[in-house]
Amino acid sequence: MALITFSSPEYKDKTVYAVAGSHTETILKIAKTNKIQIKFDCEDGECGSCLIRVKSVDDKGRMGYHLTDKEKEVLRQLGKLSSEDIEKLSVDDLPSEWRLACQMIPRDEDILVEYGLE
Numbered sequence: 001m002a003l004i005t006f007s008s009p010e011y012k013d014k015t016v017y018a019v020a021g022s023h024t025e026t027i028l029k030i031a032k033t034n035k036i037q038i039k040f041d042c043e044d045g046e047c048g049s050c051l052i053r054v055k056s057v058d059d060k061g062r063m064g065y066h067l068t069d070k071e072k073e074v075l076r077q078l079g080k081l082s083s084e085d086i087e088k089l090s091v092d093d094l095p096s097e098w099r100l101a102c103q104m105i106p107r108d109e110d111i112l113v114e115y116g117l118e
């Protein structure tokens with residue numbers, strides 16, 4: 001079980017439970033289920049409209065995640081990650097702060113998801 005707190009400059013923070021390990025529920029899907037207004041369009045990791053910033057809620061450090069190939073490309077195009085950043089994240093198995101909500105499947109950790117960012 002993971003606790004996900006959604007935070008945006010426009011809306012009040014909302015914390016929801018996510019069943020970790022389902023391997024199917026993306027952050028975007030969880031947001032939609034809980035009526036959280038993350039912008040989206042393609043839902044397929046191509047348009048970049050569902051950009052989110054993911055942080056740890058405590059200082060324990062986050063679990064490693066793999067970015068999907070589409071996500072790497074879009075985050076690079078948006079100027080959020082450089083090719084060097086992407087290389088380093090993958091070599092060191094580190095989580096990226098920037099993600100696409102339609103591509104990220106949460107793991108068993110509590111996180112803060114910022115959305116509605118420019």
Ligand code: FES
Pocket residue numbers: 039040041042043044045046047048049050051100101102103
């Ligand atoms: S909705 Fe298009 S990249 Fe996520």
